[in-house]
Amino acid sequence: MATSCFPSPSIEGGLTDLRRRAFLAGGAGAVASISALSGCAHSSPPNSPPPSDQPLPPGDLDGAVAKLRAQYVAQFDADYVDNVVLPSFLNSIYDGERPVLPMIDVALTKENALPYDMWGLLSLSWKPAPQDGVTVFLQGLEKRGPDNRRKRIYMSAVTPDLYAGMYQAKVVGFFDQLFSPANAAKPLMRIYLDTFWDLYWDLHLGVKGKDVPDQVRQIGENFNTVLAYRDPTQKIVYDNYMAVRKNLDFLKTWIDNRLKDIQSGKTPEPEKTFGWYWIKNGEDSEFFNHKDVVFECFHNFVAFSQWGNTLYNIMTRLGKDTGDAQTKDWFTKTMAGNFDGPDGSAFTPLERFVMELFRTISPNAGSISAMTETRPPAFERFGFIVSPHTSTSHDPVQWSNPDDFDPSRYQHAPTSQDIDEARIRQMGLAKCPFDLTSFDVKDGRKAAMHNSGFGTVFAVADDRPLPVCDYAGFAPFGFGYRRCPGEQLTIMAFEDLIRKVAKERLEFVKVAGTDAQKVPLGPSTPEMVPIGPTTVISDDIGFTRPS
Numbered sequence: 001m002a003t004s005c006f007p008s009p010s011i012e013g014g015l016t017d018l019r020r021r022a023f024l025a026g027g028a029g030a031v032a033s034i035s036a037l038s039g040c041a042h043s044s045p046p047n048s049p050p051p052s053d054q055p056l057p058p059g060d061l062d063g064a065v066a067k068l069r070a071q072y073v074a075q076f077d078a079d080y081v082d083n084v085v086l087p088s089f090l091n092s093i094y095d096g097e098r099p100v101l102p103m104i105d106v107a108l109t110k111e112n113a114l115p116y117d118m119w120g121l122l123s124l125s126w127k128p129a130p131q132d133g134v135t136v137f138l139q140g141l142e143k144r145g146p147d148n149r150r151k152r153i154y155m156s157a158v159t160p161d162l163y164a165g166m167y168q169a170k171v172v173g174f175f176d177q178l179f180s181p182a183n184a185a186k187p188l189m190r191i192y193l194d195t196f197w198d199l200y201w202d203l204h205l206g207v208k209g210k211d212v213p214d215q216v217r218q219i220g221e222n223f224n225t226v227l228a229y230r231d232p233t234q235k236i237v238y239d240n241y242m243a244v245r246k247n248l249d250f251l252k253t254w255i256d257n258r259l260k261d262i263q264s265g266k267t268p269e270p271e272k273t274f275g276w277y278w279i280k281n282g283e284d285s286e287f288f289n290h291k292d293v294v295f296e297c298f299h300n301f302v303a304f305s306q307w308g309n310t311l312y313n314i315m316t317r318l319g320k321d322t323g324d325a326q327t328k329d330w331f332t333k334t335m336a337g338n339f340d341g342p343d344g345s346a347f348t349p350l351e352r353f354v355m356e357l358f359r360t361i362s363p364n365a366g367s368i369s370a371m372t373e374t375r376p377p378a379f380e381r382f383g384f385i386v387s388p389h390t391s392t393s394h395d396p397v398q399w400s401n402p403d404d405f406d407p408s409r410y411q412h413a414p415t416s417q418d419i420d421e422a423r424i425r426q427m428g429l430a431k432c433p434f435d436l437t438s439f440d441v442k443d444g445r446k447a448a449m450h451n452s453g454f455g456t457v458f459a460v461a462d463d464r465p466l467p468v469c470d471y472a473g474f475a476p477f478g479f480g481y482r483r484c485p486g487e488q489l490t491i492m493a494f495e496d497l498i499r500k501v502a503k504e505r506l507e508f509v510k511v512a513g514t515d516a517q518k519v520p521l522g523p524s525t526p527e528m529v530p531i532g533p534t535t536v537i538s539d540d541i542g543f544t545r546p547s
């Protein structure tokens with residue numbers, strides 16, 4: 001499971017243990033700035049590493065840090081140890097409360113809300129470098145321009161009115177290939193991971209197949225492997241982290257050139273790419289300039305990596321031997337009816353079914369915010385709080401049957417269109433926590449990006465509101481002004497998956513592990529594959545088609 005789009009260090013066993021070893025043992029004061037860490041470590045001779053399961057001795061911070069450094073420098077590049085391994089011990093991540101309303105106040109900021117050891121994946125200086133482009137995902141509301149402008153521009157590329165005409169054929173083509181007869185009865189997630197980049201780059205830049213260089217495919221895989229294994233003290237994380245850094249400049253230049261192709265008309269059907277809308281609606285302004293478009297194009301590795309985890313979990317829940325009875329009953333019931341027909345609710349029956357899959361799977365465990373200390377700390381350190389998704393979605397104050405799989409719960413749930421001034425007053429509040437404003441897109445559509453009283457951004461296209469369920473009990477895509485802009489695209493893509501499963505009567509089954517040829521002397525063992533942030537699974541599910 002993951003925390004916000006980036007993985008949750010709170011669930012990384014190894015890292016937590018190491019952090020405790022390094023600093024709790026030394027007392028609350030046993031933390032030093034990163035530069036101090038490197039400095040003191042340089043001055044100490046490399047001693048033999050401390051036993052990996054023992055706390056470091058209290059009282060000797062310099063010595064403890066030096067020992068830690070010596071241990072890891074023996075295995076990894078010194079820059080990596082100083083900028084990734086040691087800072088990872090300086091993250092404090094706390095579990096937060098379940099929100100009762102679907103919003104997060106601005107005190108819990110997104111500004112650089114990234115465990116510090118991960119910056120080296122995004123920036124060659126190992127730290128935030130806004131002059132080279134920023135992502136809305138790591139920006140505080142106060143820096144996003146008027147009324148969350150950057151978010152509105154970002155979301156203009158993925159609003160539901162675009163799906164059928166611009167993106168659906170790409171998504172459906174990908175699923176057709178993934179579930180082709182040639183892939184039947186094989187472990188599916190490895191195939192998914194190997195082919196996914198064609199969809200990713202086609203959606204972002206209109207490029208696929210041989211036009212995506214190997215280095216670009218490789219860096220995506222490296223990035224996702226770091227997110228999946230996450231513990232920076234593991235060799236697999238080190239190797240993949242350094243591989244990302246090696247290819248980062250190549251990737252950015254490649255993206256930059258492909259964006260130029262979109263602008264010059266070289267790319268066929270440029271309006272079928274996210275890049276097109278970001279360029280048009282960003283207008284190269286301070287709220288979303290060209291470098292920001294480049295940055296978003298690869299930062300989305302994080303966002304999209306969650307599709308793999310979602311797919312795997314859906315297959316598991318609908319699986320012949322592995323499935324969940326309530327989920328399977330609802331699948332049968334929903335797909336036997338008029339699943340795409342409007343029935344008076346804001347969401348169609350199929351949409352409600354997929355929303356319930358997301359609520360119950362909760363591929364992203366919580367929204368991570370950076371915190372400001374009440375007084376400046378004596379040394380640099382990083383504190384974060386996690387607003388949980390899974391427990392909020394299952395909170396009995398939100399639903400009378402929180403643990404049932406029941407898509408009908410969304411039939412009357414409030415939407416972002418409903419949460420207006422009148423509704424907020426009805427709740428007993430004097431005004432909307434977030435002013436109601438709108439931003440007209442500049443890409444030729446008659447569409448505007450509105451927001452609810454809780455700050456949730458949603459589109460109104462051709463005068464038709466396209467809202468989301470704005471209720472804390474539906475938490476898989478986060479809350480309020482920073483809620484996931486890719487939610488509706490994601491839900492619509494997985495609706496297409498469900499349509500396909502029903503229409504072609506695909507069944508999900510346990511399969512023997514990956515290519516038996518690879519283990520000629522032993523039983524076939526399922527390959528372990530990194531399918532999403534902090535999620536490595538054994539690749540043991542496939543599909544069958546009716547004969």
Ligand code: HEM
Pocket residue numbers: 004005110136137138151154158300303304306307310363364366367368369476477478479481482483484485486487489490
């Ligand atoms: C299974 C799929 C996905 C899940 C579960 C998911 C979940 C989330 C969550 C929980 C947040 C809120 C994080 C926070 O407040 O700390 C978020 C934010 C975000 N997501 Fe997603 N996401 C998914 C897919 C996507 C996709 C496909 C895109 C892009 C097309 C995307 C783009 C973003 C962006 C840009 C933000 C930052 C929004 C802001 O801070 O205003 N996500 N996502």
